[in-house]
Structures are given as structure tokens and as C-alpha cells.
Amino acid sequence: MSLVVQKYGGTSLADSERIERVAHRVARTKRSGNDVVVVVSAMGRQTDDLIALARQVSARPPAREMDMLLTAGERISMALLAMALHDKDIPALSLTGAQAGILTDSEHGEAKITAIRGNRVGDGLAAGQVVIVAGFQGVNPDSREVTTLGRGGSDATAVALASAHSAAVCEIYTDVDGVYTADPRVVPDARKLAEVSFDEMLELAAGGAGVLMARSVEVGRKFKIPIHVRSSFVQDEGTWVKENVMEEAIISGIAHDTSEAKVTLWGVPDRPGVAAAIFEKLASARVNVDMIVQNVGADGCTDLSFTVPEAHIEIARQATAELVVELEATGSSVDANVGKVSLVGAGMRSTHGVAARVFRALGDADINIEMISTSPIRISCVVNRDSVEDAVRALHAEFDPPVITAEVGADA
Amino acid sequence: MSLVVQKYGGTSLADSERIERVAHRVARTKRSGNDVVVVVSAMGRQTDDLIALARQVSARPPAREMDMLLTAGERISMALLAMALHDKDIPALSLTGAQAGILTDSEHGEAKITAIRGNRVGDGLAAGQVVIVAGFQGVNPDSREVTTLGRGGSDATAVALASAHSAAVCEIYTDVDGVYTADPRVVPDARKLAEVSFDEMLELAAGGAGVLMARSVEVGRKFKIPIHVRSSFVQDEGTWVKENVMEEAIISGIAHDTSEAKVTLWGVPDRPGVAAAIFEKLASARVNVDMIVQNVGADGCTDLSFTVPEAHIEIARQATAELVVELEATGSSVDANVGKVSLVGAGMRSTHGVAARVFRALGDADINIEMISTSPIRISCVVNRDSVEDAVRALHAEFDPPVITAEVGADA
Numbered sequence: 001m002s003l004v005v006q007k008y009g010g011t012s013l014a015d016s017e018r019i020e021r022v023a024h025r026v027a028r029t030k031r032s033g034n035d036v037v038v039v040v041s042a043m044g045r046q047t048d049d050l051i052a053l054a055r056q057v058s059a060r061p062p063a064r065e066m067d068m069l070l071t072a073g074e075r076i077s078m079a080l081l082a083m084a085l086h087d088k089d090i091p092a093l094s095l096t097g098a099q100a101g102i103l104t105d106s107e108h109g110e111a112k113i114t115a116i117r118g119n120r121v122g123d124g125l126a127a128g129q130v131v132i133v134a135g136f137q138g139v140n141p142d143s144r145e146v147t148t149l150g151r152g153g154s155d156a157t158a159v160a161l162a163s164a165h166s167a168a169v170c171e172i173y174t175d176v177d178g179v180y181t182a183d184p185r186v187v188p189d190a191r192k193l194a195e196v197s198f199d200e201m202l203e204l205a206a207g208g209a210g211v212l213m214a215r216s217v218e219v220g221r222k223f224k225i226p227i228h229v230r231s232s233f234v235q236d237e238g239t240w241v242k243e244n245v246m247e248e249a250i251i252s253g254i255a256h257d258t259s260e261a262k263v264t265l266w267g268v269p270d271r272p273g274v275a276a277a278i279f280e281k282l283a284s285a286r287v288n289v290d291m292i293v294q295n296v297g298a299d300g301c302t303d304l305s306f307t308v309p310e311a312h313i314e315i316a317r318q319a320t321a322e323l324v325v326e327l328e329a330t331g332s333s334v335d336a337n338v339g340k341v342s343l344v345g346a347g348m349r350s351t352h353g354v355a356a357r358v359f360r361a362l363g364d365a366d367i368n369i370e371m372i373s374t375s376p377i378r379i380s381c382v383v384n385r386d387s388v389e390d391a392v393r394a395l396h397a398e399f400d401p402p403v404i405t406a407e408v409g410a411d412a
Numbered sequence: 413m414s415l416v417v418q419k420y421g422g423t424s425l426a427d428s429e430r431i432e433r434v435a436h437r438v439a440r441t442k443r444s445g446n447d448v449v450v451v452v453s454a455m456g457r458q459t460d461d462l463i464a465l466a467r468q469v470s471a472r473p474p475a476r477e478m479d480m481l482l483t484a485g486e487r488i489s490m491a492l493l494a495m496a497l498h499d500k501d502i503p504a505l506s507l508t509g510a511q512a513g514i515l516t517d518s519e520h521g522e523a524k525i526t527a528i529r530g531n532r533v534g535d536g537l538a539a540g541q542v543v544i545v546a547g548f549q550g551v552n553p554d555s556r557e558v559t560t561l562g563r564g565g566s567d568a569t570a571v572a573l574a575s576a577h578s579a580a581v582c583e584i585y586t587d588v589d590g591v592y593t594a595d596p597r598v599v600p601d602a603r604k605l606a607e608v609s610f611d612e613m614l615e616l617a618a619g620g621a622g623v624l625m626a627r628s629v630e631v632g633r634k635f636k637i638p639i640h641v642r643s644s645f646v647q648d649e650g651t652w653v654k655e656n657v658m659e660e661a662i663i664s665g666i667a668h669d670t671s672e673a674k675v676t677l678w679g680v681p682d683r684p685g686v687a688a689a690i691f692e693k694l695a696s697a698r699v700n701v702d703m704i705v706q707n708v709g710a711d712g713c714t715d716l717s718f719t720v721p722e723a724h725i726e727i728a729r730q731a732t733a734e735l736v737v738e739l740e741a742t743g744s745s746v747d748a749n750v751g752k753v754s755l756v757g758a759g760m761r762s763t764h765g766v767a768a769r770v771f772r773a774l775g776d777a778d779i780n781i782e783m784i785s786t787s788p789i790r791i792s793c794v795v796n797r798d799s800v801e802d803a804v805r806a807l808h809a810e811f812d813p814p815v816i817t818a819e820v821g822a823d824a
Contacts, residue, residue: 016468023469050488056428057435058495065498068506069491072484076462079481083470086477094480099556144511 002168004029007039007158011175012232013077014044023084030090035125039135039158042073063108067148074134082132092130095120097137104138110150116164152213159216163223170225173232178239179211182254186389187396195240200252200344203378207342208257250347251399256392258339258385260307263316267330270302278323285319287312291373305371339388342380343395349376361398367391414580416441419451419570423587424644425489426456435496442502447537451547451570454485475520479560486546494544504542507532509549516550522562528576564625571628575635582639589643590650591623594666598801599808607652612664612756615790619754620669662759663811668804670751670797672719675728679742682714690735697731699724703785717783751800754792755807761788773810779803
């Protein structure tokens with residue numbers, strides 16, 4: 001008997017009818033002879049509704065209380081799913097993150113899973129129960145405080161449980177049917193990928209593909225748990241994210257991201273330790289920095305650009321203004337009107353000239369490149385935000401047939 | 413510095429505006445130099461909404477999962493109240509029943525508090541925080557399962573915490589402004605009682621007064637914690653429930669209850685042990701029996717009547733049908749069309765002729781009495797349900813000025 005971990009997002013659990021449908025799918029998996037652990041998100045838009053309520057009573061809700069509030073969401077969906085399964089004569093047991101032994105650090109609102117302890121999940125499975133675990137939440141073992149895991153938290157719960165309990169597969173059910181060669185809303189002839197490697201999926205996620213967050217892909221890669229991304233509304237297979245992909249295409253997908261802003265520090269003295277000073281300051285201000293580009297400088301000075309999430313613009317603006325004074329730089333600027341396009345493919349490693357083709361395709365489409373950053377299996381370009389979709393289409397056309405390309409649908 | 417425990421019901425916390433208002437009141441109590449523990453119910457009709465959802469996914473939701481579901485309600489209201497207090501610069505900490513150390517037996521859906529352990533409440537108070545505790549919920553220490561306390565559970569949480577932490581007073585905030593001499597919807601000139609003894613309040617609660625459940629009054633009486641029942645919408649004092657009431661009126665109130673049914677066993681053999689056999693059987697069928705009346709029999713037989721909650725009618729009907737066979741009785745009947753009117757007053761102990769005045773007043777109003785049951789401070793009569801309100805008015809008129817009389821408004 002093998003263990004299947006299934007994770008259902010909020011859209012799949014939006015109302016009692018959809019919960020019934022999920023129960024039906026879980027029941028079928030159980031009846032076909034598998035042990036099943038189900039990880040659930042909160043129903044539909046409940047998390048957003050709770051956040052809105054919090055905003056109504058407090059300008060700056062404390063993170064500890066926000067976690068207490070939001071964890072009510074999965075508590076509701078997991079209990080309802082357990083009831084729906086009982087109604088189908090499938091014994092089921094719902095467990096909170098704490099009860100399932102999801103231990104985290106103490107970072108309220110964006111906690112990281114540090115360990116999975118205890119054995120209420122294993123005991124439930126041994127007793128023949130489907131075990132339903134609240135996604136997105138855990139507990140800090142020192143303070144015994146409830147925490148939430150932030151964006152992509154429920155996926156992270158699912159993959160972590162899959163690894164802790166040696167599951168055969170972690171199925172991520174969502175409202176799109178897999179990982180695509182590009183966002184189908186931007187590129188209508190984008191195709192669903194049958195499989196993609198962990199490395200590529202990590203780059204796609206980092207590039208803005210919303211269907212899976214990098215954190216869960218990382219756990220899957222580390223513990224070699226295949227992740228199957230699929231739709232809860234159809235029976236078809238989705239996309240398998242796994243270690244070894246049979247044929248490595250040059251390009252597996254094109255991801256894009258319009259949620260970042262570009263920050264530039266102008267005329268920074270070009271001496272050892274300056275970059276460290278800059279990013280230490282940003283890290284201590286808790287700014288998440290993504291791409292970093294520094295050109296070779298002239299006259300002992302250089303310009304340094306990086307991208308940050310839009311939510312961090314104001315903190316970044318303040319930190320860089322201080323840095324200008326401290327480092328005696330020329331100035332700083334913030335440009336929110338940018339977007340990032342990333343071409344991802346493990347086959348790039350062994351194929352020459354991919355970068356040149358990217359720049360040529362963008363140039364032919366009259367798109368100016370503002371920043372470039374590469375990894376062995378990725379090329380990312382920051383461009384004007386208005387040009388992002390054109391850039392995705394241009395690259396998809398350039399690398400499309402017979403090469404396989406990719407981006408990803410949206411997901412909660 | 414004295415400790416005040418305040419309990420707010422769902423109506424007082426129905427939306428963000430009302431939560432703000434509660435936060436304001438809590439803040440004032442804290443700023444005036446008290447330690448404050450707040451016990452909250454779920455917002456407005458949320459518990460009913462969750463029950464409706466459960467019914468949609470399951471014909472018979474397991475009690476364990478129902479408790480998991482319903483405890484989400486107070487989790488939401490307590491976190492929101494904590495945020496609202498933080499927003500007023502009042503440090504606050506929300507705790508679940510389990511975190512606050514509310515230990516219960518394992519009876520899901522109607523658990524009883526067995527102990528209050530741990531000291532997160534005390535630690536929070538010592539740190540200057542307002543401690544907000546989820547009402548209605550606890551945890552079974554053996555199974556570590558979350559439980560709910562059933563009807564009146566949040567009041568029970570509040571009074572139990574007040575006793576465990578030696579509070580000066582337990583304030584029960586509700587949508588009525590106190591305990592009345594009779595239900596004002598039935599008797600428009602009913603008056604609010606300034607104070608009432610624990611014993612009288614117990615009898616009023618048992619008689620159908622919904623503002624306070626008997627279980628919380630019992631805890632208050634046992635640990636000598638004064639309970640102050642008052643409205644969260646006005647500043648006026650409500651009704652104090654306490655040990656010694658200055659002047660004992662003959663009658664403090666008139667309670668009525670139309671949620672019970674009368675069950676009669678006809679022609680029961682009148683021999684020792686028969687009554688025990690009957691009520692042991694009902695107890696093992698989990699039927700809550702209220703009033704019991706047995707007349708002296710003739711021909712070695714007797715008729716025995718008792719009242720049960722309407723929800724238990726079907727179980728009671730089945731149990732009594734079996735008893736008829738087992739005891740070789742003549743037959744049994746169930747009458748749901750009854751109601752109970754109770755006259756309560758500690759002054760009855762030392763006043764003669766009260767019962768006679770009750771029967772005369774009802775007789776003059778042409779109301780037939782079907783069952784009578786008394787305690788030293790109460791006289792209860794079961795009458796036809798259609799006559800209940802007339803009976804309340806007749807008794808209120810009979811015992812009104814200058815005697816003080818009473819029933820109680822509704823509460824969630």
C-alpha cells in the first residue's frame with residue numbers, strides 16, 4: 001500500500017458542493033488501495049475575507065494575532081472535508097498543523113517548516129483513516145505559538161508531509177490543469193508540459209510561475225518526492241515535477257512576473273565590501289531582493305540595480321536613500337514600471353547561442369532590455385512593464401516548435 | 413489590582429464595528445486599573461452558519477469533527493478583538509481554550525470543564541496584557557482532542573476562569589440588560605432585578621430563564637464568584653447574581669419554558685425499585701429528565717409523569733414503550749403541547765400560603781394545572797402550552813407590587 005498526499009487549494013474547496021467533489025476524489029483514491037493524506041487550504045476567498053476583517057479593526061494587526069485569525073480558515077475546511085468523507089463511509093480525521101506535528105520557526109506570517117514530529121498522522125493512517133491536515137499552518141515548539149507559512153504555505157505543508165511520511169507522490173490540485181509552456185492568457189497556443197524537472201520548475205517558480213512556489217519544489221527536490229500538479233475539476237493527468245525528465249528540451253518554459261520593481265543606486269564607489277554593505281542593510285530591513293546586476297564601473301564608481309517585490313518598494317526606497325548618504329553615492333531611483341521575462345530549460349546547458357537568440361528576438365520585437373541575469377538553465381530579462389506580454393509572445397514564437405517551451409497559469 | 417473577567421456573546425461581537433465597541437469597553441476597564449480576562453463567543457450567527465455548512469456535507473457529522481469546525485468561530489472573534497485592542501495601544505493576547513488550560517472530559521459537543529491548568533493566562537496578565545480566551549471550547553488532556561462545551565459554554569468558560577484566577581467579578585455581557593421579574597415580551601411591566609441570589613438564579617435558569625445557564629451559576633455559587641449580567645450596549649448596571657442578597661423578597665421572579673414535553677407512564681406496578689428501573693433506563697438512553705411527578709397509586713398501580721426536552725422526545729418515546737413491556741404497565745403517552753411556569757423566591761421558605769395563592773391565581777385565570785413540582789424556593793406548574801403566557805401574567809399580577817417578581821430575556 002503506497003501513500004498519496006493530495007493538496008487541494010481554496011478554489012477546489014470554495015463551497016459545500018466542491019467539498020463534496022473533493023471528498024469523492026479522495027474516497028476514490030482511498031478505495032483504490034492507497035493510504036491518503038489530504039492537505040487543505042481555506043475555503044475560497046475566506047483568507048482574504050478574514051484579512052479584510054482584520055484591517056477593519058486594526059491599522060496594523062499584530063502578526064501573532066493575524067496567524068491566530070487566519071488559521072481558523074483551514075480548520076473549517078478540514079473539518080467539513082472530514083465530515084463529507086464520513087458521510088461516504090470513509091473514516092477520516094482532521095488535524096491542525098500543530099496536531100500533525102508541523103514545527104516551524106517563530107516568524108509569524110511567513111514561518112518556515114523546521115521539522116515534522118509526532119505521529120498522529122501515522123496513527124491515523126494505521127487506523128485506516130484518511131488524515132486531513134490543515135495547510136499553511138504550524139506551531140513553534142518553543143513558544144507553542146501558532147504560525148502561518150505565508151504564500152505557497154499549503155503546498156509546502158503537503159510536500160513536507162509527503163517527504164516525512166515517504167509518500168509515493170504529492171498531488172497538488174489546483175484550478176489549472178498543469179504547468180504550461182507559457183501563461184495561456186498571454187500565449188493562447190501555450191502547451192501543457194507532461195513533465196518538468198525540479199531544477200526547471202524552481203527557475204520557473206522564481207521567474208513568476210504562480211502554480212507552484214519555489215519553496216515546495218525545493219523540498220520535493222531535496223527528498224525526491226515527485227509532485228503532480230493537476231486540476232481538481234478534471235480527471236486528466238497534469239504536469240509531473242520530478243527528478244529525471246526523459247528528454248531534456250532546450251526550453252521547457254517561459255515565465256513572467258510583473259510584481260517587482262527595479263531599484264538602482266547610481267555612482268556607488270567601486271571598492272571591496274560595498275556590495276556587502278548594501279545587501280546587508282537591505283536584508284536587515286527585510287527587503288527580499290531578487291535579481292542583482294552590477295556593471296563594471298568607470299572612474300572608481302559603478303551603478304548597481306536590483307529588483308524587489310512591489311510590497312517592499314517603500315522600505316527599499318528608504319534604505320537606499322540612507323545608503324546614498326552612507327556610501328557617498330550619486331543617487332538612487334525606483335522604477336515600478338518594469339517586468340521580468342525568464343526563459344527556462346535544462347537543455348540550455350548544452351546548447352550554444354540561446355542567449356543571443358533571446359536578445360535578437362526581443363530586439364526584433366522592438367523591446368528594450370533593462371537588466372539581464374542568467375543561470376545555467378535560465379535567462380531573465382527585465383523590460384518595461386508594458387512590453388512584458390509582447391516579450392513572452394516573442395520568445396514563445398522563437399523557441400516554440402519543435403522546441404518545447406513554458407509558463408504557468410495562475411493559482412491561489 | 414483586581415481581576416475582572418468579562419464575557420461577550422455573539423451579538424456583542426457581530427461585526428467589526430461592535431468588536432470595536434467591545435474593545436473600547438475592555439480598554440476602559442483595563443485603563444481604570446484592573447487586570448482583565450475577556451471570554452468571547454463566535455461572531456453573530458457564525459456558529460449557526462458553520463452548523464448549516466456541516467449539514468450540507470454530511471447527514472450526521474461526527475461530533476469530533478463538529479467540534480473542530482465550531483471552535484474556528486471563537487478563534488476568529490478572539491483574534492479580531494486582540495487586534496482591535498492593540499490598535500488602542502492595549503497589549504492583548506488571544507488564547508484558545510486549550511492554550512488557556514481549559515481541560516474537559518471527552519464528551520464532544522457537550523463537554524464539561526474538569527480543571528483549569530497551566531498558566532498562560534496568568535503569564536499574560538503578569539505581562540500587563542489583556543488576555544482573551546475562546547469561550548465554549550476546551551481540550552481533553554488524555555486524547556488531546558478539542559472539545560466544545562455545548563449550550564451556555566462561553567458563560568461556563570468565563571465563570572470557571574474567574575474562579576481559577578480568583579477574579580473579583582465575572583461580567584456576562586449580553587443583549588439584554590439584566591435578569592427580569594418575568595420575560596418582558598410576555599409581561600411588559602416586568603422589572604429588572606438589581607440582585608438575585610445564586611440559589612434563586614439556579615431555579616430561574618432551570619425554569620427556563622435563558623440569560624444564564626444553570627451550569628455557570630453553579631460554578632459561581634461553588635467558588636463564590638459574583639456574576640454581573642449586563643448589556644454590552646449600555647453603561648447601566650445590570651443584575652448581580654451573588655451569595656447574599658440584602659433583602660429576600662418572597663418572589664424574585666417568574667420563569668417559563670416551552671421547550672419541554674410531558675411523558676406519562678400509565679398503570680405502573682407500584683413496587684420498590686420500579687422508579688429506579690425507569691430512570692436508569694432513561695439515563696442510559698441519555699434522556700435529560702426534568703420534573704418528575706408520581707401520585708399515590710390505587711390497586712397496586714400508579715401513574716408516573718416526567719418532562720423531557722423536546723429534542724429527546726423520540727428517544728423517550730422509544731424508551732417508555734420498552735418500559736411498558738418490561739414493567740407490564742398499562743401504556744405510555746407523550747404530550748409536547750405543554751409548558752412550565754416557575755415561581756422562584758428565597759422568601760418562600762419563610763412565607764406560608766404561597767402555593768395556595770399560585771393555584772388560586774391560575775384557577776381564577778381558568779388555567780388547568782397538569783403537573784406540580786416544588787423545591788423550598790420554587791413552585792413549578794406544567795400547563796397547556798397555549799396557557800403559558802397567561803399563567804406568567806396571572807402570577808406576575810398576583811405577586812407583583814409590593815412583592816418583587818421575575819423572568820428573564822432571551823440570550824444566545
